[in-house]
Amino acid sequence: MSHKKSSHTRETAIRGHIVTFTGDPFFHPANESLRDIPDGLILVQDGITQAVGPYDSLIAQLDKNVVVTTYSDGLITAGFIDMHTHYVQASIIASFGKHLIDWLNHYTFPEEARFSNREYATTIARIFFDELLRNGTTTALVFCSVSPQSVDVFFEEASRRNMRMLGGKVLMDRNAPPAILDTAQSGYDASKRLIAQWHGYGRNTYAITPRFAPTSSEAQLEAAAALHREHPDTILQTHVSENIAEVDWVQSLYPNRQGYLDVYDHFGLLGNRTVLAHGVHLTARENARCSETGTAIAHCPTSNSFLGSGLFRVELAKNTEKPIRVGLGTDIGAGTRFSMLETMGEAYKVAEMTGFSLDGVKLLYLATLGAAESLGIADKVGSIAVGKEADFVVLDTKATPLLAFRSQQVESLQEQLFVLEILGDDRAVAATYIAGELAYRRARQAPPPHPKLSTSKKEPV
Amino acid sequence: MSHKKSSHTRETAIRGHIVTFTGDPFFHPANESLRDIPDGLILVQDGITQAVGPYDSLIAQLDKNVVVTTYSDGLITAGFIDMHTHYVQASIIASFGKHLIDWLNHYTFPEEARFSNREYATTIARIFFDELLRNGTTTALVFCSVSPQSVDVFFEEASRRNMRMLGGKVLMDRNAPPAILDTAQSGYDASKRLIAQWHGYGRNTYAITPRFAPTSSEAQLEAAAALHREHPDTILQTHVSENIAEVDWVQSLYPNRQGYLDVYDHFGLLGNRTVLAHGVHLTARENARCSETGTAIAHCPTSNSFLGSGLFRVELAKNTEKPIRVGLGTDIGAGTRFSMLETMGEAYKVAEMTGFSLDGVKLLYLATLGAAESLGIADKVGSIAVGKEADFVVLDTKATPLLAFRSQQVESLQEQLFVLEILGDDRAVAATYIAGELAYRRARQAPPPHPKLSTSKKEPV
Numbered sequence: 001m002s003h004k005k006s007s008h009t010r011e012t013a014i015r016g017h018i019v020t021f022t023g024d025p026f027f028h029p030a031n032e033s034l035r036d037i038p039d040g041l042i043l044v045q046d047g048i049t050q051a052v053g054p055y056d057s058l059i060a061q062l063d064k065n066v067v068v069t070t071y072s073d074g075l076i077t078a079g080f081i082d083m084h085t086h087y088v089q090a091s092i093i094a095s096f097g098k099h100l101i102d103w104l105n106h107y108t109f110p111e112e113a114r115f116s117n118r119e120y121a122t123t124i125a126r127i128f129f130d131e132l133l134r135n136g137t138t139t140a141l142v143f144c145s146v147s148p149q150s151v152d153v154f155f156e157e158a159s160r161r162n163m164r165m166l167g168g169k170v171l172m173d174r175n176a177p178p179a180i181l182d183t184a185q186s187g188y189d190a191s192k193r194l195i196a197q198w199h200g201y202g203r204n205t206y207a208i209t210p211r212f213a214p215t216s217s218e219a220q221l222e223a224a225a226a227l228h229r230e231h232p233d234t235i236l237q238t239h240v241s242e243n244i245a246e247v248d249w250v251q252s253l254y255p256n257r258q259g260y261l262d263v264y265d266h267f268g269l270l271g272n273r274t275v276l277a278h279g280v281h282l283t284a285r286e287n288a289r290c291s292e293t294g295t296a297i298a299h300c301p302t303s304n305s306f307l308g309s310g311l312f313r314v315e316l317a318k319n320t321e322k323p324i325r326v327g328l329g330t331d332i333g334a335g336t337r338f339s340m341l342e343t344m345g346e347a348y349k350v351a352e353m354t355g356f357s358l359d360g361v362k363l364l365y366l367a368t369l370g371a372a373e374s375l376g377i378a379d380k381v382g383s384i385a386v387g388k389e390a391d392f393v394v395l396d397t398k399a400t401p402l403l404a405f406r407s408q409q410v411e412s413l414q415e416q417l418f419v420l421e422i423l424g425d426d427r428a429v430a431a432t433y434i435a436g437e438l439a440y441r442r443a444r445q446a447p448p449p450h451p452k453l454s455t456s457k458k459e460p461v
Numbered sequence: 462m463s464h465k466k467s468s469h470t471r472e473t474a475i476r477g478h479i480v481t482f483t484g485d486p487f488f489h490p491a492n493e494s495l496r497d498i499p500d501g502l503i504l505v506q507d508g509i510t511q512a513v514g515p516y517d518s519l520i521a522q523l524d525k526n527v528v529v530t531t532y533s534d535g536l537i538t539a540g541f542i543d544m545h546t547h548y549v550q551a552s553i554i555a556s557f558g559k560h561l562i563d564w565l566n567h568y569t570f571p572e573e574a575r576f577s578n579r580e581y582a583t584t585i586a587r588i589f590f591d592e593l594l595r596n597g598t599t600t601a602l603v604f605c606s607v608s609p610q611s612v613d614v615f616f617e618e619a620s621r622r623n624m625r626m627l628g629g630k631v632l633m634d635r636n637a638p639p640a641i642l643d644t645a646q647s648g649y650d651a652s653k654r655l656i657a658q659w660h661g662y663g664r665n666t667y668a669i670t671p672r673f674a675p676t677s678s679e680a681q682l683e684a685a686a687a688l689h690r691e692h693p694d695t696i697l698q699t700h701v702s703e704n705i706a707e708v709d710w711v712q713s714l715y716p717n718r719q720g721y722l723d724v725y726d727h728f729g730l731l732g733n734r735t736v737l738a739h740g741v742h743l744t745a746r747e748n749a750r751c752s753e754t755g756t757a758i759a760h761c762p763t764s765n766s767f768l769g770s771g772l773f774r775v776e777l778a779k780n781t782e783k784p785i786r787v788g789l790g791t792d793i794g795a796g797t798r799f800s801m802l803e804t805m806g807e808a809y810k811v812a813e814m815t816g817f818s819l820d821g822v823k824l825l826y827l828a829t830l831g832a833a834e835s836l837g838i839a840d841k842v843g844s845i846a847v848g849k850e851a852d853f854v855v856l857d858t859k860a861t862p863l864l865a866f867r868s869q870q871v872e873s874l875q876e877q878l879f880v881l882e883i884l885g886d887d888r889a890v891a892a893t894y895i896a897g898e899l900a901y902r903r904a905r906q907a908p909p910p911h912p913k914l915s916t917s918k919k920e921p922v
Contacts (some may be wrong), residue, residue, distance in 0.1 A: 093863070093867060093884070094883035094884050096875075127862075127866060127912070302810075306813065338863065349763075352767065353766060355769065357558040360557065400887075450591065451584060
């Protein structure tokens with residue numbers, strides 16, 4: 001179940017238009033942060049990228065026995081990284097009419113109670129991973145349920161597919177139905193066992209996962225912090241400041257703390273291995289504290305709109321003075337799309353509503369290298385580079401009649417990326433590679449294209 | 462090019478799960494406003510619905526020579542009605558980084574200037590109509606360009622497809638490039654000629670179309686009102702209060718008017734044949750005035766988010782005290798989706814952000830009968846009823862793996878509709894009928910479904 005062992009090496013080569021990041025386009029111009037190789041080649045050996053560059057310059061290095069897979073009509077980027085999602089909520093996506101607290105009580109808690117059933121958990125986990133691959137997502141940071149078994153199932157499935165995944169058992173010892181509560185001690189013990197079993201096994205990373213301040217006692221937050229100190233290379237993930245009523249509730253539960261973020265800060269839960277989902281209502285002081293502690297934020301636009309939570313202000317995080325690491329998350333099942341392309345499109349709209357324009361390059365960064373840096377795994381994934389794990393997605397700029405029609409008019413890579421992000425969905429994912437192996441290939445598309453424009457866009461008419 | 466003439470009648474019959482409105486679900490419970498026929502039959506003769514009801518009760522009426530087309534796995538509703546869109550902006554969809562006024566100057570005006578070229582206009586019109594049918598939209602209220610020829614092309618294409626369409630020539634005599642300006646007189650004359658040629662020809666309705674107050678002089682608004690008085694059964698369409706900067710601009714251009722809506726009111730442009738797009742920033746007083754005059758509003762959620770315009774408050778319009786007729790619009794090209802299903806999903810999110818929940822039934826109403834009533838064509842389309850034109854859409858609840866997975870768990874029609882609206886897109890449109898004839902059939906779907914859940918959702922586990 002861990003990395004493939006083989007007596008001889010396995011080599012593959014992929015040719016096409018390669019687009020990958022070398023830096024952060026929020027702080028450096030695109031021509032210094034984005035590598036654009038119109039006819040590129042990637043050489044992969046045993047799941048690791050050995051070379052990436054122009055086809056002409058690399059073809060000499062290629063063993064003549066290695067078959068080159070060519071994608072002549074698309075863009076090859078690093079696999080998408082979903083920074084915040086709940087596999088155990090895959091079946092409550094598109095549930096009607098609730099904001100956060102009611103959503104949890106009405107839909108989430110009853111559904112998550114089902115994950116003590118291994119068969120059910122396995123069925124949902126497989127659907128969840130299939131959806132990730134259909135949508136070009138190769139890595140995700142995932143909430144399981146309070147049941148340790150739900151975590152076993154999750155990492156079994158991740159290992160079976162050899163995907164770089166991060167996740168953990170929800171810690172929750174109050175303010176939820178008894179059937180899905182643990183205690184500070186039992187939650188600590190179960191997490192400790194799961195870390196021993198899964199953390200660092202194959203491509204798996206364990207994430208210590210208190211759901212959020214309202215469902216954890218002080219004792220549980222202390223235990224989570226202790227566990228994280230004992231295993232400092234795990235991730236710590238939780239939620240913060242998603243919804244105004246939630247922020248008020250936390251203040252009433254923790255009256256001695258200076259706001260929601262300060263609860264986590266007080267227990268030593270912030271830091272450069274911590275990922276907070278949402279952060280829609282963080283104050284300027286709280287944003288500054290995230291920056292100081294190195295705490296990262298997962299922005300989940302489709303979820304924030306669907307639950308009526310509010311508009312995340314990405315420009316307050318991605319600023320040069322007090323920068324915060326940020327990536328995008330789907331937040332299934334409150335989020336409405338598994339597609340990171342559609343999540344990028346929705347992030348664009350949310351930013352426009354706050355008066356800030358996220359271009360096609362910045363959006364792609366938030367779903368690839370930006371997320372990898374936020375998760376502390378940018379040495380392994382997030383871009384196509386020598387020595388990194390070979391997780392790629394091949395995007396089809398002509399996946400639907402409308403996308404093909406619009407793509408024929410683009411005049412720059414930035415514009416092409418933006419069109420994909422606004423009009424693309426799972427259909428725009430032609431193929432997904434995991435560690436150099438083809439893990440998903442889209443079935444051939446059926447609808448015929450629109451006619452080509454007979455007059456060029458730029459000609460006077 | 463008008464209604465088909467034939468020496469013998471043409472009869473068709475469609476069988477399936479029929480869902481259609483008999484009233485407004487905002488003001489009446491769903492069981493009094495929605496007709497749900499799980500195994501229903503529609504009999505159509507010469508494009509008109511002759512009977513609709515349970516299959517068992519109608520089968521005796523059916524001529525044995527008429528072939529019954531059965532859709533065993535879907536929902537049949539009235540065709541979708543898009544209350545606001547611009548066919549001449551189909552190719553600028555997904556253009557980056559501008560709010561309304563800059564959007565117009567940077568993208569819209571240069572593109573619309575191209576529509577004096579008949580060949581180009583025809584190419585785009587065909588793509589536009591193809592997209593409508595792919596998305597189950599059978600009627601739309603459309604802005605053409607300032608060029609009268611763009612209107613001829615539009616109605617030629619509508620007539621060729623025998624679709625009930627509404628549209629007209631943009632009137633614009635200032636604050637735009639000279640190449641796309643008319644004058645009060647030339648705009649009036651051209652519109653008059655187009656009304657004579659197209660209004661009431663086949664299924665076409667002419668819409669007198671001043672773009673919006675900033676691009677029309679007082680003389681032009683007066684001329685538009687005169688034209689509408691001379692042809693009172695045309696539609697009058699324009700934009701209002703989409704964007705804050707626009708509202709301020711109108712106030713500076715018309716300093717003697719009491720706000721944006723009052724400009725149109727002053728010139729006699731409000732009334733029960735008037736459709737205003739957006740209305741995001743209408744005041745309480747302006748909303749009341751829309752109600753008093755019978756003026757309808759087209760809510761365009763994907764556009765309002767994409768251009769960062771703001772959040773429309775549907776509950777301020779659909780209230781019992783001062784009700785306003787409302788329907789949904791895509792507002793292509795500022796809107797990002799031709800799909801009315803996706804537009805419903807986005808309307809849900811916008812309403813949640815304003816603290817109001819739009820359920821699956823209300824959303825469908827806004828895209829069918831609600832829009833027909835707003836356009837004054839509810840005697841002809843908008844529901845499946847005896848004597849109405851037979852425009853239908855067949856929705857596939859299993860169109861994608863995720864939609865199929867989620868649909869297997871629904872426990873009510875309302876929930877099924879909501880799941881379609883949140884997760885569906887063009888793929889969920891299995892077939893579109895125009896006047897009883899199959900006008901679009903989706904190519905067979907390729908992706909395999911997710912496995913069936915082995916345990917029922919409701920069983921204890």
